[in-house]
Amino acid sequence: MMSSQVKALFVRVFRNTGYILGGRGFCAVLSLITTAVSARALGLQDYGVLLLINSFVLSCSAGLRFQSWQPLLQYGSSLYRNGDRHPFQMLLRHCMLLDGVGAVAGMGVALLLCEWFGNLLGWGDASSATPFWYMTVILFMNTGGAMGVMRLLDRYELSVLADSGSGLIRLVGSLAGLFWHWSFTSFLVIWYISTAASFFINYGMGAYLLLRSDSLQNFRIFGVPWVSPIKGIWRFIFSVSINQALARLSSRLTVMIVGAVLGPQSAAIYNVTWQISDGLARPAQMMTPALYPELVALKDKRDWASIRQVTHRILQVLGVFSAAVLAIVFVLGPWLLHVLLTVPWSGTRTLLLLMILTAILDLWDVPLEPLLVSLNRAHQILLGRLFTMCVTLPLLYFLTSGLGMTGAGLATLIGELVIFLTRLVPYLLMSRKQDFGRGNG
Structure with a gap:
């Protein structure tokens, strides 16, 4: 049973997520149409x-x-x-x-x-x-x-x-x-x-x-x-900024690596396939900016029980949502790829499957990263990001060179799995030892 405080928190989170989702959903539709028009023009x-x-x-x-x-x-x-x-x-x-x-x-x-x-x-x-x-x-x-x-x-x-x-x-x-x-x-x-x-x-x-x-x-x-x-503002700024910079940089570098190895046409197919997969998971990902302020408030109150309850509830919701995403992608994915880039389903089936699995792993990170950041554990997230990039970007190059688009999708999935584990393991350790407050003064 959720406490009244946690219920009120979920009301605010879902209300603000609804605002973000409505706008982002509109933008996603615009982006897909723009992609189709621009590719033809x-x-x-x-x-x-x-x-x-x-x-x-x-x-x-x-x-x-x-x-x-x-x-x-x-x-x-x-x-x-x-x-x-x-x-x-x-x-x-x-x-x-x-x-x-x-x-x-x-x-x-x-x-x-x-x-x-x-x-x-x-x-x-x-x-x-x-x-x-x-x-x-x-x-x-x-x-x-x-x-x-x-x-x-x-x-x-x-x-x-x-x-x-x-x-x-x-x-x-x-x-x-x-x-x-x-x-x-x-x-x-x-x-x-x-x-x-x-x-x-x-x-x-x-x-x-x-x-x-x-x-x-x-x-x-x-x-x-x-x-x-x-006090401590610069340490916080550099921790979260470097992590987010590396996250964005990594996503852009993957497109450029695929383009450098396979050419601009393959880069476009890779990017649009990811857009389709990520777009289906995007609704749940929109909880992150709405959730972060609430986690900061709970941390300030030192309400560790509510933090744990909120995180568990969100992970449960994401489990159900992930199953729905898998079902939808097999229905709409082939059609979207053909409409947007006029590429055949037979040549992109494996890539689309790998990308949707990557998007689901990214989806499950929704409550974990903002939670760890709010608990002053941003350095752990940053170290995990650095390790993942050092391993998976070279892996992306070699797998793409050897296996083409399938290799690119496989390397992307491996990278996201490593990222997810670097967030999940610290959370499970904190939850098991009940030491959420450590390091928060």
């Missing part, structure tokens, strides 16, 4: 090149991005509740600074490496010198500070507007490009505009909430300190 070869360029840009951005929304929730929740306006505003500026520094650094790395990666991945013929200007889109990719404000103030319904707007711009632009036969460069411009629009919508919503919040009156950006003196 550009041809599978050029669409694969567009995918590789965007994967490179996203990799540079992800590799140097700070998870600025997490310290805002981890340290800002109590400051906001207690009305500590000055330290809270300093923390907010700190998070905004992290967004800016990460964006500039990511753009610099992209500009330095663009030509080399272009030659390696074979996008030079299609894109000429275009990717150099496209690297500046990284300046509009970091919106963690704004997202943190919306989540802190429990306005999850606003956080989906930016992604929806970006998806609509890409879809409308792709349709226009299909009908008017726009060039490859025009599609890069569409992707650029959509990313910039998402940035301004996110920070526009954040600014709107700041102006309405009593705790944020007289907020300034000039003549005030931008670095928070909160």
Whole structure:
């Protein structure tokens, strides 16, 4: 039986998950339609090149991005509740600074490496010198500070507007490009505009909430300190940021490795197959951003019994959801692959099965990573990520070279299994020994 506190927590989590899910579901539909339109407008070869360029840009951005929304929730929740306006505003500026520094650094790395990666991945013929200007889109990719404000103030319904707007711009632009036969460069411009629009919508919503919040009156950006003196904040920031950067970087590198070994067309098939598998599991994954603030609150209260109860309940729900995902993918997977990329089911059956198993393993990590982070065990997650990347990225290259797309799918599954075990084992040990509070002061 769930306690009344846990029941209330689930109500909030599922309500906010519903907001996120509604927006993400809409965006997923837009993305699938955009994929189909763009692949037909550009041809599978050029669409694969567009995918590789965007994967490179996203990799540079992800590799140097700070998870600025997490310290805002981890340290800002109590400051906001207690009305500590000055330290809270300093923390907010700190998070905004992290967004800016990460964006500039990511753009610099992209500009330095663009030509080399272009030659390696074979996008030079299609894109000429275009990717150099496209690297500046990284300046509009970091919106963690704004997202943190919306989540802190429990306005999850606003956080989906930016992604929806970006998806609509890409879809409308792709349709226009299909009908008017726009060039490859025009599609890069569409992707650029959509990313910039998402940035301004996110920070526009954040600014709107700041102006309405009593705790944020007289907020300034000039003549005030931008670095928070909160003890332990930098250790927390680097732990969660490096882990998330490696997670995003790994996902982008897998696409680029497949492209480098098998070519842009195979990279497109691999990526879309993953999109289908991950998209079916995405509804449950949307609990993570809604769950994290609740786990932080329980940790602050030292309510270990509720933490354990919440985690067990979520894992039970995910077990049922996983079975449903497996059933759906065998019904819709072949049709989606044919519609999106006009590839035959016989050539992608094994890849799709491996990808859906990977997505299910990723799904079961939904409560584990935010739980470990909230309990100050982010270093364990980071070590697990580093170990997995060192093993599975070379494995991906060799298996893809030897077994083609099946090898790529198998390596991806092995990598996700290792990641899952690095989260599950610490949780089981804590649960068995009942030492959730260790290391939390």
